[in-house]
Amino acid sequence: MRAILEALAEAGILGIARREGNRRVYDLVERLYPADLLEERRGERESMRHRLLSRYRAHGLLGTGGQAELFLGAGYVGPHPDHPGRPTRTELREELLERALIVPVAVEGVRGERFVLTSELPLVAQADRELAEGHPPGGEPPGVTFLAPLDPFAWDRDLLRSLFGFDYLWEVYVPAARRRWGYYVLPLLFGDRFVGRIEPRIDRRERAVRILGLHWEAGFDPLGEPGFVGALADALAAYRAFAGADRVVLPADRASRALARATRATRATPSARDGRP
Numbered sequence: 001m002r003a004i005l006e007a008l009a010e011a012g013i014l015g016i017a018r019r020e021g022n023r024r025v026y027d028l029v030e031r032l033y034p035a036d037l038l039e040e041r042r043g044e045r046e047s048m049r050h051r052l053l054s055r056y057r058a059h060g061l062l063g064t065g066g067q068a069e070l071f072l073g074a075g076y077v078g079p080h081p082d083h084p085g086r087p088t089r090t091e092l093r094e095e096l097l098e099r100a101l102i103v104p105v106a107v108e109g110v111r112g113e114r115f116v117l118t119s120e121l122p123l124v125a126q127a128d129r130e131l132a133e134g135h136p137p138g139g140e141p142p143g144v145t146f147l148a149p150l151d152p153f154a155w156d157r158d159l160l161r162s163l164f165g166f167d168y169l170w171e172v173y174v175p176a177a178r179r180r181w182g183y184y185v186l187p188l189l190f191g192d193r194f195v196g197r198i199e200p201r202i203d204r205r206e207r208a209v210r211i212l213g214l215h216w217e218a219g220f221d222p223l224g225e226p227g228f229v230g231a232l233a234d235a236l237a238a239y240r241a242f243a244g245a246d247r248v249v250l251p252a253d254r255a256s257r258a259l260a261r262a263t264r265a266t267r268a269t270p271s272a273r274d275g276r277p
Contacts (some may be wrong), residue, residue: 045087048075052092053117056102058152061114064093066156110162141227142191144235146198154187166194166217182213190228195220202243209240210249214256222259233263 005026008014017027029038042050052074056062062070065077075089093115096102103121104113116124127137136142147154149170160166168187171179181197188196199213222228236248250260 045092048087049092049095051075052089053096053101056096056115057117059155060120060152061105061107061116061159062156063112063114063159064090065112066158070155107163110159137192142193142231144228144231145189146200146235146239147187147189149184149186160194164194168194168197181215185213185215190225190231195225195228196222200239202245204244207244207246208249209236209243209245209247211251211256214251214259223262229259229262230266232259233266236263237267 005014005024009016009026012029014026015029015032016024017032018025052071055071055074059070071089075087075092076083077089079088080086093102097104100118102115103118105116105124107114129135130137130139149172154160154168154170157168160168166187171181171185172183176183182199184201185197185199187194188198194217196214196216198211201210201212203210216222222232240246240248250256
């Protein structure tokens, strides 16, 4: 049944009306979208060009190649014998450049050209100013983020390695005996740095978020890094609220117990970052 519903959605007969937890509720597309929108017909070339642009927009710093899933559905890099008339990804990218929808940029320490949306060049200029002036991104104190495994930021594993020195693989589909970090481990961001990995598990029966694992990058000291404990406490509180849980349980090893005490102390006193209790 699930496969049939997804096939009907791919064919444009059904659409997702809403979600209820992990369940998708479908309805006929004519009851979900305006009739004039459904009557529009775009050519294959325009549709594929828009799809490629959406990949550059989603990631923000894609290049010309990389693993296949980076450009899923955005065409082949060169002519394909099974689709001789289909525009190639190279042709479509050149058209995006000619229309000034994307521009090439060079990233220090990263080989090859990368591309950003022309409309987002002000963000690049802002980043340059912040770096030159020694200001944090956006002028805000660094916060902690648990990055979802399928977040566009994590799509390009080669870029993560070359730009951030962070080697990440979502190990859900890796056999248990070959996993290095765990089943559902998330990259842990602090400001603009990858500082570790975290594996949260929601225990709905006990109304708890259990942290099954915490792994820190070499040289990073969570207790010694200024501002990190408070930012982590805020992130854990946000995740607990998202899960509808009453408590967060960190691992029982000595380092994690010390970190748990520090985060509890931070939450019990006004935050140095934003004044919240």
